Amino acid sequence: MTNAAFEGLLLAAGYANSHAAFARQLNHTGRDQGTWRYDAASVYWWLRGRRPGEHVQAAISQTLARKLGRSVAVTDLGFGAGDSIGRCVYPLTVDGAIDTAEQIWTRLAKRLNQQDSGVFDSGKALEAALGWRYDLPDKAISRSGRQQVTSTDVQSLYALADHFTDLDRRHGSGSPHTRAVMADFLVRQVAPMLRGTYTDAVGRDLMRAAATLSGQLAFMSYDAGEHAMAQHHVTLGLRLAKAADDRLYGAHLLANLATQAVFLGHAREAARLAEAAIDGAGRAPAAVLARLHATAATAYGQSGERRACQFALNKAERALDRTGTDPGPRWVGYFSPAHLAGAALRCLSDLNLYTQALRHAPEALTLESENTRTRALHTALVAMTYARAGDTNAACNWGRKLAQHNAGIRSVRVQQRIRELTATLSPQQTSPQVKEVLHTLAAGPASI
Numbered sequence: 001m002t003n004a005a006f007e008g009l010l011l012a013a014g015y016a017n018s019h020a021a022f023a024r025q026l027n028h029t030g031r032d033q034g035t036w037r038y039d040a041a042s043v044y045w046w047l048r049g050r051r052p053g054e055h056v057q058a059a060i061s062q063t064l065a066r067k068l069g070r071s072v073a074v075t076d077l078g079f080g081a082g083d084s085i086g087r088c089v090y091p092l093t094v095d096g097a098i099d100t101a102e103q104i105w106t107r108l109a110k111r112l113n114q115q116d117s118g119v120f121d122s123g124k125a126l127e128a129a130l131g132w133r134y135d136l137p138d139k140a141i142s143r144s145g146r147q148q149v150t151s152t153d154v155q156s157l158y159a160l161a162d163h164f165t166d167l168d169r170r171h172g173s174g175s176p177h178t179r180a181v182m183a184d185f186l187v188r189q190v191a192p193m194l195r196g197t198y199t200d201a202v203g204r205d206l207m208r209a210a211a212t213l214s215g216q217l218a219f220m221s222y223d224a225g226e227h228a229m230a231q232h233h234v235t236l237g238l239r240l241a242k243a244a245d246d247r248l249y250g251a252h253l254l255a256n257l258a259t260q261a262v263f264l265g266h267a268r269e270a271a272r273l274a275e276a277a278i279d280g281a282g283r284a285p286a287a288v289l290a291r292l293h294a295t296a297a298t299a300y301g302q303s304g305e306r307r308a309c310q311f312a313l314n315k316a317e318r319a320l321d322r323t324g325t326d327p328g329p330r331w332v333g334y335f336s337p338a339h340l341a342g343a344a345l346r347c348l349s350d351l352n353l354y355t356q357a358l359r360h361a362p363e364a365l366t367l368e369s370e371n372t373r374t375r376a377l378h379t380a381l382v383a384m385t386y387a388r389a390g391d392t393n394a395a396c397n398w399g400r401k402l403a404q405h406n407a408g409i410r411s412v413r414v415q416q417r418i419r420e421l422t423a424t425l426s427p428q429q430t431s432p433q434v435k436e437v438l439h440t441l442a443a444g445p446a447s448i
Contacts, residue, residue, distance in 0.1 A: 003047050005078025010043075013067040019043035022063070029066075030059040037095055045092055051079045053099035088124045088232050090131040090239055094138055094207075097239040101210065102191045104232045108217075109183040120227040122269040124235070125257050129276040132238045132250050141203030141243055147196035149206060157190065157209035161216055168220050169334075170372045172411030179220055186213060204244045211240035212331070215253045222260050223373075225412035230260060248288055248329060251281035255295040262295075263413065267303035274299050285328030290319035291335045294343040301347025309347050316340055338367045342378045345385065354389035358382070373414060376405040380417035387424040392434065395425060399437040406441075 007016075015022040019040040026038055038056075046052060052060065057074045065072040091097040167178055190210055198206060218233035234257050241250035254277035261270035274296035281288060293316035300309035320340055327333070341364035348357035364378040383398035399421060406414060418441050428434045 003049065003078045005076060007047055009064050009068075009072065009076065010047075013064050015067075025063050025067075026056075026059055029063045030056065037093065039093075041092060042096065045096075046079075050089055050092075050096070051103075052096075053102050055102075056099055088121055088128075088228070088235055090124075090128040090235055094141060094239075094243045097236065097243060098191075098194045100236055101194060101214070101240070102187070104229075104236060105183055105186040105191060108221075108229060109180065109187050120231055120260065120264050120266070122261060122266045125231065125261065125273060126269060128235045128238055128257070129254055129273055132242055132254065133276055133280045135242065137245060138243050140200055141198075141207060142200040143196065143198055143203060145196040147192055149193050149196040149198040149202055151202055151205065153193065154202065154205045154209050157193075157206075157213060160185070161209070161212045164213075164216050164220070166370060168216070168223065169370055169374070172223055172373050172409045172414065179217065179224070182213070182217055182220075186217070204246075207240045208244035208246050208249065211237045211244060211246070211249060211253070214240060215249070215256065218253070219256055222256075222263070223411050223413055227260065227264065231257070234260075247280055247282065248284055249331065251277040251284065251288065251292060252332065254280065255292050258295050258299060262298050262302055263416075265302075267299055270299035271296060271303060271305075271308075285332070286319045286322035286326040287328035287332045287335060290316045290323065290340060291332055293319060294335075294340050298343050298347045298350075301350040304351065306351050309351060313344055313347070316343070334371075336367070338364055338371075338378070339374070341366075342374070342381065345378070345381050349381065349385040349388065352388075354385055357385050358389070361385075372405070373409055373411050376402065376409055376411070376414045377417060379405050380414065380421060384417065384421050384424060387421060392425070392428060392431065395421070396433045396437045399425070399441060403437075403440045403443075 010016055010019070010022060013022075023038045023040055023043055042052075057077055057079060060077060061072045061074050091100050164178065164182055190213065193206060194210060214233045214237035218230045218237060221227075221230035221233060234253050237253045238250055238257075241247075241253060254273055258270040258273035258277065261267075261273060274292065278289070278292045278296065281292060284292070293312045297309050297312035297316060300306075300312055317340065320337060341360040344360040345357050345364050348354075348360070361382045364382070365375065367375050367378070379398060379402045383395050383402055386392075386398060387395035402418065402421070406418065422438055422441055425434050425438060429438055
């Protein structure tokens with residue numbers, strides 16, 4: 001759908017057939033914001049529904065007002081309210097990614113305590129995958145703005161990302177406090193850095209750090225059940241990873257998107273996302289490949305494709321065996337044999353191969369102490385698999401352990417698995433032990 005208001009103003013100002021000239025004038029108007037690189041393609045996408053940042057809209061108004069000789073209000077441009085970012089479009093340019101970052105970080109900081117009413121859009125997820133995989137690399141990232149950004153500044157962002165990751169794994173993301181602190185930091189500190197002055201090398205690293213923070217915030221939003229917000233942040237993270245020329249981290253984010261799609265029941269789309277991640281990662285380190293193939297296996301397991309699932313699991317296992325000599329980037333260090341065992345437990349159970357699935361149960365629970373939420377998730381999987389296999393006694397035993405592991409964790413994903421276990425056991429609630437386990441699970445942390 002064309003933005004008729006903006007199109008009419010361009011026509012009146014003589015830019016109807018000269019979008020490139022308008023973009024040059026806009027870049028000149030916004031020169032105090034740094035080196036803008038908007039072009040005819042940017043104008044095309046604005047006409048087709050993309051919404052530039054508030055500061056860009058202000059510059060567009062100034063540019064048109066100067067040409068028309070009269071005032072032009074931002075509200076006259078036809079871009080609508082900030083919630084138009086709900087379309088979750090993969091940004092075309094680096095400048096577009098920076099605009100999007102500022103918009104969605106601000107939105108989250110201002111609206112965190114309100115319910116996220118959006119839904120996951122599998123079509124937009126696949127579009128983002130295509131953009132990340134096939135768009136041409138960004139030739140230059142260097143920028144001239146108000147704030148000088150150094151390598152030391154960027155390294156501090158990685159340290160902060162590690163801190164938030166640790167909090168998330170230990171406690172879950174259900175409480176909005178951690179995400180509020182993180183969103184506020186992104187708005188106040190990281191967005192100005194993205195608009196600052198940096199060399200190409202520092203800029204690539206800055207984009208990678210911003211992608212890491214956005215990716216972590218995406219995963220936290222997903223764990224809190226805010227699926228539209230999670231998709232916004234992982235889509236942004238993909239574009240920032242593209243700007244950083246970091247295909248491995250981009251593949252990791254795409255696999256996270258596939259994991260979210262599996263959770264929401266979009267199995268076939270999840271498989272396509274996972275395969276796109278594997279294809280885009282190329283000759284990746286073994287640890288990265290293990291993680292990506294494990295994600296593909298869970299997607300194939302949910303969609304009932306037994307051969308593809310087993311094939312992906314075998315690839316993941318072979319890759320994990322090679323990680324001693326090929327450990328990969330530091331961010332993939334979390335992926336352990338226990339994580340792969342959890343994925344195998346999940347997808348084999350989905351295929352109704354309960355005996356095979358339960359062979360992975362002991363290793364799935366051999367986790368480092370900081371993986372509190374993962375331990376709860378894997379315990380729930382073991383309990384559910386026993387319940388589906390008809391072993392009520394074992395399911396109840398593991399249900400009691402789940403209630404213990406769930407203490408202190410606020411996670412929609414954990415609560416969802418508890419609900420699934422409860423629904424599976426409920427037909428047998430006349431049994432005293434089943435009734436006791438159901439009561440124990442119901443008395444745990446409230447749903448988020």
